Amino acid sequence: MSSTRTDEISDVPTNLAIPKTAATLTIRIIKSFEFRTERSLVLHNVNLEQTTVGQLKEIARQAVQTQPGWKPYRNATIDTLKLYTKAHGAKTTNLIINLDHDDWILDDDTKILSDYGFENETEISFFNRKLYEEFKANPEV
Template sequence: MSEISHTLTNEAVPPTEATITVRVIKSFEYRTERSLVLHKLNLEATTVGGLKEIVRQAVQTGPAWRPYRNAVLDTLKLYTKAHGAKTTNLIINLDHDDWILEDDDKILADVGLENETEVSFFSRKAYDGFKLSPEVSHSSIPAMP
């Protein structure tokens, strides 16, 4: 009979080989986002600014990211950690502005990232506008008669 491991997934791998998900947000109103999963990311050596550049490079070079290439991406915010509570807002957590990662020189492990963390990457100007009026638009598909 095998033993059941009680190691949490966020503790299962060292912070030097973490997997994180970056939720790249193009539009808050239309809930347009695409996730980028990064494997074997060294959270003890990568800075907030370094993570931004990794994601921007993926957006600029990956064929599936073409619709996101003109999006302004300047702000990272913690979305959730493994085994943590998720927000009820499907696009971004509007509370906890203290989770915005504002210092590009900070090391990811020092700002709380760990294995299986999800962060959002977006335009700060668009985020601030959405916070003032968090209305979600729906597509303009006409209703069936």
């Protein structure tokens, strides 16, 4: 009887097992920092080598406007993306958003996601920048 590795668990981390042309991203749509109101939008088969920050924002906004279950979020103004964590990376102790690393804010809508280091299973926060700055100045929940 020959042994094959097809029935064994792969040693390849999940963030590297899927090509950058078919990644899964989780976008944390944040309605309120103060009340910790957020909901996760999972996007499958995102091409990280062609999708720009601006396109990702539009995909997320479109999903909120058209998919069932998002009605409470449809009037929220969401304009800013920020990296929350990469697969197998350390997460913040703040449950709603990482308040450190403002350099993780994705300010350039024309930049390709892979240029920011995105890979499979990356988590991103999508929120209102003005509300974020107010919450950061006084992070009370």
